[in-house]
Amino acid sequence: MTYSIGELSREFGVTLRTLRFYEDKGLLNPRREGLNRIYSRRDRARLKLVLMGKKVGFSLVEIKEILDLYDMKDGEVLQMQVALDKFEGQVAVLKRQREEIEHAIDELSQTMDAVRQILTQKQDEQKQAGEAA
Structure with missing residues (x-):
């Protein structure tokens, strides 16, 4: 086809x-x-x-390296070993990135909570000032 x-x-x-x-x-x-x-x-x-x-x-270079190994006539053993090594390395990279993202989300969530508290305080102060006037 x-x-x-x-x-x-x-x-x-x-x-x-x-x-x-x-x-x-x-x-x-x-x-x-x-x-x-x-x-x-x-x-x-x-x-x-x-x-x-x-x-x-x-990267495209890494992808090409893996794909080019398919063209070798070694019974695919070398290709599978290299691919497996690259996949394991990439899983480690992605896990580190996930941990960093989770940490960033936690920090941002804490910051959002603090800003919400300050905003609520300011809104309450404005409401009280408006009622006093």
Whole structure:
């Protein structure tokens, strides 16, 4: 099965420019028929992996390294080991980021509580001043 650039663009919600960019970076390799790009099932699968990799925070260079290992003929053992190592590293990064985000949310929530208290005080003072006048 083959896909046009428009079909992949619509299916994955990316722009044509994005697909051409990924092609320029060597992540996709559609064949050409005149001016048309014809994407294979392999290209579609690679695009899906690129987008998943980006979603979890991998750089395009890291994604390309993982994808390029698929082209090696080592029975996929090296590819799976490298991919697993990268995935474990990225999980650690994401967990650290989650902890930092949770800490930031806690701090911001405490600040919001303090501001609410001050605001309530000020509103009460204004209300009392208005009643006294």
